[in-house]
Amino acid sequence: MTNFAELVQKRYSCRNYKATGIDRELIDKILETAHFAPSATNAQPWKVFVLDTPESLAKARRAYNREWFATAPAVLLICAQTDKAWTRADGKNHADIDIAILTDHITLAATEAGLATCWVCNFDAQLISSEFGLDNNCKPLVLLPIGVPATDDIPEKKRKSVSEFVEWV
Secondary structure (H helix, E strand, C coil), rough: CCCCCHHHHCEEEEEEEEEECCCCHHHHHHHHHHCCCCHHHHHCCEEEEEEEEEEHHHHHHCCCCEEEHHHHEEEEEEEEEECCCEECCCCCHHHHHHHHHHHHHHHHHHHHHHCECCCCCCCCCHHHHHHCCCCCCEEEEEEEEEEEEEECCCCCCCCHHHHHCCCCC
């Protein structure tokens, strides 16, 4: 098992995957690990669709038509169930925050399993909703391609220094 600091440094946004399929048991293991992600009031307002058939992948690719995206052997469609999420007193629904936490847990579990991911939010959400018959309370927030990276090279990450974003008061 990798230590946490090494794991987060190893994780990156992969935009090229091997054609190798992913065993469904491995995806189940990743999702089983990730489902321990915290959520506001433990509401767990998420729904994850595993897209790994030619038909389901074609639907996702119509909503996000990028050459690199088509190299992924599977895509996780991660949706927020807004009617199940906690809402703060000022009206802020926390489903999007909870989905971000879950997605991050999935990306890290996938990395630990030797797979790569890339968080995609720039897709046609209306088309995804229509293609998969999602109701108004099931909002598609993330398409997460997942697979074996085509290369072992981890790109250099450009990051601000900690002092640029931390202030002790």
